[in-house]
Amino acid sequence: MNEVFGCGIDLEELSRFDKYIRNNDYSLMEDICTERELMNVDGDKRARLALSFSCKEAFLKALGVSWTNSNFSLKDIELLFGGP
Amino acid sequence: MPEITQEMRDQVKEIVYNFFAEECEVERESINSETKVIEDLEGDSLMFLELLEIFKKKYSLTVGVESIGKYIMKHPAETVGKIVDLILLIIEHGEKISEIG
Numbered sequence: 001m002n003e004v005f006g007c008g009i010d011l012e013e014l015s016r017f018d019k020y021i022r023n024n025d026y027s028l029m030e031d032i033c034t035e036r037e038l039m040n041v042d043g044d045k046r047a048r049l050a051l052s053f054s055c056k057e058a059f060l061k062a063l064g065v066s067w068t069n070s071n072f073s074l075k076d077i078e079l080l081f082g083g084p
Numbered sequence: 085m086p087e088i089t090q091e092m093r094d095q096v097k098e099i100v101y102n103f104f105a106e107e108c109e110v111e112r113e114s115i116n117s118e119t120k121v122i123e124d125l126e127g128d129s130l131m132f133l134e135l136l137e138i139f140k141k142k143y144s145l146t147v148g149v150e151s152i153g154k155y156i157m158k159h160p161a162e163t164v165g166k167i168v169d170l171i172l173l174i175i176e177h178g179e180k181i182s183e184i185g
Contacts, residue, residue, distance in 0.1 A: 012130065016130060027137050027140065027141070028133060028134065028137055031133055031136070031137070031149045032133070053130060057129065066129060067129065067149070067150075067153045068129060068132070068153055068156045068157070068160075069156065069157050069160065070153075070157060071153075071154065071157070072153075073148075073149065073150035073153060074149065075149075075150065
């Protein structure tokens with residue numbers, strides 16, 4: 001039986017990522033995403049950036065930590081989208 | 085390693101205070117060094133990442149977020165004043181900030 005270690009929830013406003021996408025500024029994305037995640041960004045970049053940040057924050061919350069108070073980095077978590 | 089001048093301190097403080105005033109929609113005058121970022125301003129970690137980006141661009145810093153995270157783990161930056169101090173340390177030490185005890 002699989003064990004659930006925790007549950008984490010995070011919510012971000014898409015508009016907070018607008019200026020980065022509008023200015024083709026990927027600096028924030030590079031802080032949040034791994035190289036593999038960056039290679040696979042297609043479609044709505046704003047939504048992907050928000051989703052990536054939110055998922056990683058939620059994962060860390062499930063563990064009861066944050067990237068600002070643990071040895072975890074946002075890049076220690078990798079999101080793989082798509083089917084097998 | 086850049087020398088931190090008083091002018092630089094004032095500039096960093098001004099940028100940090102203005103950033104939180106705008107992002108958190110509060111009066112600039114209501115913010116002081118003891119203002120708590122999360123409790124008083126309802127700030128969050130994304131704001132901190134955005135603030136870092138401003139200074140990484142301004143001072144051409146190449147420091148990784150993970151190095152900063154390791155420093156914050158030992159020295160939590162809960163107030164606006166501590167955020168200003170943290171930014172100055174990042175400018176001064178760059179990637180080596182994680183090695184500061």
